[in-house]
Amino acid sequence: MKVRVNYLVVFFLVLSGRVFSQNEIKDSAFKSSFNYGKSVAVFGGSVSVIPESDSAKIIWKRRLGMNITNYGVPGAGFSSLQGKSLQQQVDEAGVFDIYILWASTNDYTGHRAIGSYTDYTEFDGYDKSKLTTQAGGINYCIKKIYELNPNATIYFFTSSKAFNDRGGYDPFIANGMNEYVKMQKEVCELHGIPILDQFFIGGYNIYNQKLYYRDPIHMNVSGYKKLGELQASFLAFP
DSSP states (O other): OOHHHHHHHHHHHHHHHHHHHHHHHHHHHHHSSTTTEEEEEEEGGGTSGGGGGGHHHHHHHHHHOEEEEEOTTTTOOOOOOOSSHHHHHHHOOOOOOOEEEESSHHHHHTTTTOOOOOTTSGGGGGGGGGGHHHHHHHHHHHHHHHOTTTTTTEEEEEEOOOSGGGTTTTTSSSTTTEEEHHHHHHHHHHTTTTTHHHHHOOOTTTHHHHHBEEEEESSOHHHHHHHHHHHHHHOOOO
8 A cells, every 4th residue: 555655646746747847838938028027008998907807917927027007997998088098098108118008898888989990190190080989099099109109019909708788799790899899900900019809819708708707898807817818928929
């Protein structure tokens, strides 16, 4: 019996050593990222700033050693009409290495105009009347960030799925959230901004919603941990 127990102990120690070695390799890979140890500013609505979202940011810090400052405000959208908009948040920001525009669901739920990817760009002479659209607001934020810091790195997290109505999660329904996500991506593509498409690759749906969401729009701690791993990988190797 003693011999069998000893073999089990040896097996456990070897197995533990292999797991530890794999974790070391994973941590080493993240530390090799050019974004390791960078300062980060985050702008968005409630999904970017509620306490549960810290579960995602803790992963960024652990994996990438990031120093994170939150500017997000519940209810905010890119449209100048939507709460303390991301336009206002960016206006208050200082100089950081990385700026993350984390899209909320608020422009969609607030029925703000989607707009065109040309809103508030050189194509319309920076028409300020277009700042009421989601697209105009995104273009404003990008322009303002580069004015603050010409060497800035900007990343964009698209809106995630919401389950308050069918349009919040069904990508094929007319005038749904996906129409807003499509425009988010068009604006980013115009400016060469890397995009994390949380709507499509976040992995949330009506079957696992109760596991990962605390309500139809906001994720719980488990949901943010799942999302945080995806975000950290994107930020490490965009």
